[in-house]
Amino acid sequence: MAKIKLFVFIATFAQLLxxxxxxxxxxxxxxxxxxxxxxxxxxxxxxxxxxxxGTYMDTFTRSVQFKNIEKQNMLLKNPYIFNCANIxxxxxxxxxxxxxxxxxxDIGMFKGEMVVTKRISAMKPKVISEEYREALFMKEILLxxxxxxxxxxxxxxxxxxxxxxxxxxxxxxxxxxxxxxxGEEFDIQNLKLTTNERLFHALDLANLLLYxxxxxxxxxxxxxxxxxxxxxxxxxxxxxxFDYMHNIEKQCQYSxxxxxxxxxxxxSCTRLNQxxxxxxxxxxxxxxxxxxxxxxxxxxxxYHIYTIxxxxxxxxxxxxxxxQKILLNLLSTLNDNEIEVAELVEILGNIILTLTIKL
Numbered sequence: 199m200a201k202i203k204l205f206v207f208i209a210t211f212a213q214l215l216x217x218x219x220x221x222x223x224x225x226x227x228x229x230x231x232x233x234x235x236x237x238x239x240x241x242x243x244x245x246x247x248x249x250x251x252g253t254y255m256d257t258f259t260r261s262v263q264f265k266n267i268e269k270q271n272m273l274l275k276n277p278y279i280f281n282c283a284n285i286x287x288x289x290x291x292x293x294x295x296x297x298x299x300x301x302x303x304d305i306g307m308f309k310g311e312m313v314v315t316k317r318i319s320a321m322k323p324k325v326i327s328e329e330y331r332e333a334l335f336m337k338e339i340l341l342x343x344x345x346x347x348x349x350x351x352x353x354x355x356x357x358x359x360x361x362x363x364x365x366x367x368x369x370x371x372x373x374x375x376x377x378x379x380x381g382e383e384f385d386i387q388n389l390k391l392t393t394n395e396r397l398f399h400a401l402d403l404a405n406l407l408l409y410x411x412x413x414x415x416x417x418x419x420x421x422x423x424x425x426x427x428x429x430x431x432x433x434x435x436x437x438x439x440f441d442y443m444h445n446i447e448k449q450c451q452y453s454x455x456x457x458x459x460x461x462x463x464x465x466s467c468t469r470l471n472q473x474x475x476x477x478x479x480x481x482x483x484x485x486x487x488x489x490x491x492x493x494x495x496x497x498x499x500x501y502h503i504y505t506i507x508x509x510x511x512x513x514x515x516x517x518x519x520x521x522q523k524i525l526l527n528l529l530s531t532l533n534d535n536e537i538e539v540a541e542l543v544e545i546l547g548n549i550i551l552t553l554t555i556k557l
Contacts, residue, residue, distance in 0.1 A: 280355025300334035312380035338441040349406030351438040352379040381429025401546045416445035419495035423502035452489025461491035504532040
């Protein structure tokens with residue numbers, strides 16, 4: 199039995215070494231791709247592969263990096279660095295540097311690394327109730343826990359000890375905290391970027407919208423879309439706010455024969471699917487006419503990402519002449535919101551490949 203266990207351990211360890219070798223080699227390929235463009239046909243094929251792999255490389259990097267956590271957490275199968283046992287070890291450097299209706303943001307330090315902590319805001323109950331703030335903050339934590347994309351700020355852990363009305367009389371109303379990676383504020387209009395950086399930032403943002411549209415939770419809309427809700431983390435733009443994100447498409451009045459309430463963006467009014475029907479009292483056999491504008495969430499995300507970021511990142515005059523016309527057409531299509539997010543990803547990818555060949 200001992201020999202069998204030893205054999206299984208050796209085989210598993212060998213597979214791990216092979217996977218790690220592949221990972222390190224792939225990561226280096228992507229780094230080379232982003233640094234220098236070459237024009238050979240062989241490099242062209244490699245660029246295609248690297249473009250696909252690049253979208254998911256950060257996710258895989260983080261999954262490897264943050265597996266090395268405390269022994270106690272590993273035994274509990276906790277994927278996070280922070281939990282209730284060590285979250286108070288973050289040394290707060292600056293308090294109340296940001297936040298909103300539901301939470302307050304502090305900047306801290308942990309083992310030499312800058313981190314961001316979030317806690318329930320101290321707004322007056324007349325503005326927003328304690329229970330609603332708790333619900334929004336808990337929703338943000340749960341959403342971030344279920345989503346995984348390099349364009350989303352990384353949550354390093356959280357602690358929920360008790361909520362409002364559960365604590366003792368002299369205790370704070372709640373004890374809910376979360377820790378995230380640190381990022382810097384930026385102004386996209388004044389950010390000094392190379393043409394390559396502009397294209398990759400645009401592609402990253404488009405990939406984020408594609409992921410949200412196809413997420414495990416359904417098509418997600420960024421409900422509170424603001425430029426201040428994006429930070430620059432190691433030269434990558436990341437979304438940091440999730441509490442108003444949702445998967446509810448715009449409602450319309452559905453009919454089998456005619457659309458009684460036309461949807462915006464030339465979208466069709468469709469029936470609710472089985473999952474959606476299970477959460478409502480709608481019964482089409484009994485005359486229910488509730489429908490949804492399928493694709494509305496995606497269209498709203500595209501509108502905001504264009505107005506806040508893409509129209510500044512993709513200014514044609516800062517790019518080589520051979521792609522200026524392509525960018526002009528793309529910006530016109532984005533302005534009219536007559537493009538699907540998958541098509542946007544494809545076009546940006548093709549532009550990058552075009553520069554790969556011609557430069």
